[in-house]
Amino acid sequence: MRSLTLKLTLAFLLVGLIGSLLVALAVGLRTRSEFDVFLSTRDRTTLLNALSAYYQANDSWLGVDAMLEQTPPLDFYGRTLVLTDATGTVVRGRGPYRPGRSLPASALARADPVRVDGAVVGYALIDVPGPVIIPIRGDPRWAAEAALLERLTTATAISAGIAIIAALIVGTLLARTLTRPIRELTLATRALASGRLDQRVTVRSHDEIGELARAFNQMSADLGRAIQARRQMTADLAHDLRTPLSILRGYTEGLQEARITGTPAIYRIMHGEVEHLQRLIDDLRLLSLADAGALSLNRRAVDPRALLERAALAHVVQAEQQGVTLRVEAPESLPSVPVDTDRMAQVLNNLVANALRFTKQGEIVLAAAAEGTQHLVLQVRDTGTGIAPEDLPLVFDRFYRVDPARTRGDGSNSGLGLAIAKAIIEAHGGSIRVDSTLGAGTTFTMVLPVMHSN
Structure with missing residues (x-):
């Protein structure tokens, strides 16, 4: 975790370093450029x-050439100064702007007029295109300007260092803050792996790390x-196995020691166990096959009404004995369903048997x-x-029985x-x-895909 922190x-530091250097570079270049423009304008x-x-x-x-060469008011650093009279005829220049020639109109438009008492007496072309670079360091004429530029550069460097x-x-504080929930998750995961199942972590945000914390808490729960x-399943299984085995052991030991005499009734009890x-x-084997996705189904197209009538017919006698009305509600034009009829009969028989167990009077539909x-x-x-609200989420759990006694009763209720x-x-x-209202009844609803003609 320290490596992630x-x-x-380092990532935050790198971003800050790059940003500071870019800002310092931009400020330095802009400052020097504006400073050079200022000097150039002033000297013009x-x-x-x-x-x-x-x-x-x-x-x-x-004689203007001699004046400019002896006491030049401005260094042009290799750039050409072109001077003309009032008519635009060159009096000082070189290259294409030799003395005696007329300054082209395009160049004249860029020239600065020289005025005496308001009248134009000539033109000075001093803004020849090109970057203005004035080497002020080491030149006593620019000592003040060089000192100012040096102070600006130093201030920029100090600001970059502070940044x-x-x-x-x-970055250190943010890294520790961001990795704190991950450190907590790591510790909780290790504790969970060691068998401490009560581990929970604090959800501190609604971002991806917060979602991870919520997912961990859900997984832990x-x-x-x-x-x-x-x-609980192991305990229930042990209980369900212990009861018939205890009965069988008691009868076999009694028969072996001749304490009881084998009768058809005793043999029927032993056979029932x-x-x-x-x-x-x-049942356990069926569930293991279902868990492994290996439960085989012999599907065929079946009329849903026939499935319901078969289940009702299997329990009609018991329903009549209990005074319970058992009826089927299904239209004739229902689509067929591709199901394993024996497996579906097992499902419906179980649901109807449960309904009869908890319905002493009334009806089952x-x-x-x-x-x-x-x-x-x-x-x-x-x-x-009906079923209590706290029991509803558990009714499909293995070995779970809604009745408080949680016993086998008549031997048919294994809880599976x-x-x-x-x-x-x-x-x-x-x-x-399952939907249920305590004291009013229960409804089990199954949704199955229908059979299509293709």
């Missing part, structure tokens, strides 16, 4: 004043619930309806005791039925949910 600090004025004074004293341009130091300090569910063990093993053109909805509704129903429905590409 260091990397972020000095030159024009000197030329005006010379003409006023001599009433002509004769770099500030970038280092701020889910992992804790999963481990608790595994422990063996069947219960076999069902439990089969098996309904089917189309949902658009892609899905079919199957429902098992009862008017029984709804988990198996969910696994079978999802293996068909569907979904199942």
Whole structure:
């Protein structure tokens, strides 16, 4: 983690360093450029004043070359000074602007007029195109200007240094702030890996790191619930195995020691316990296959109404004995569904059996309806005791029983039925949910894809 903090600090420092250097360079270049323009403008004025004074004293341009060479008011650093009379005829120049020639109109337009008492007596071309570079250092004439420029350069360098130091300090603080939640996540992850499942981290922001912290907290909570569910499942499985095994052991020891006599009733009890063990093993195997995605399904197109009627017929006698009305609600024109009929019968039988277990009077409705053109909805509704709100999220958990006693009762309730129903429905590409109101009844809703003609 220290390496990430260091990397972020160096990154902030590098950004600050580059920014400071670029600003210092830009300020320095701009300052020097403006300074040179200032000097050039000032010295142009000095030159024009000197030329005006010379003409006023001599009433002509004769001898002006000697004056400019002996006491030049301005160094032109290799640039040409062209001087003309009032008519534009060159009196001082070189190259294409030799004396005696007329200054071209384009050049004359760029020339500065030399005035004496308001009258133009000549033109001075001193702004020949090109960069103005005036070497002021080491020249006593520019000592004050050189000192000013030196102070500006020093101030810029000091400002850049302060900016770099500030970038280092701020970068270090920001890096530590940004990596703090990551350090907390690292410590919490290590604690979680060591078995401390109560680990949570503080969510400090709504950015990606905050999302990561929330995801960790959710993962930690889910992992804790999963481990608790595994422990509970192990305990429930041990309980469900212990009960029939204890019964079988008691009878076999009694028969072996001749304390009891084998009768058809005793053998029926022993056989029933063996069947219960076999069902439990089969249920666990089905769930393991579903978890591995290896649950085989023998699908074929089936009329949904036929599925519901088959489930109702299997429980009609028990319903009549309990005084419960069992009926099917399904139109005739429903689309077929591609399902494994035996697996779906297992699901519906489990749901109806649960409904009968918790409905002492009233009715149970098996309904089917189309949902658009892609899905079919199957429902098992009862008017029984209902399920408490705190139990609803857990009804599909393995070995979970809604009844507080959490016992086998008649031996048929292993606590795996709804988990198996969910696994079978999802293996068909569907979904199942439960809605319930305590004291009013429960509705299990299954959504399945329909069969298409193609």
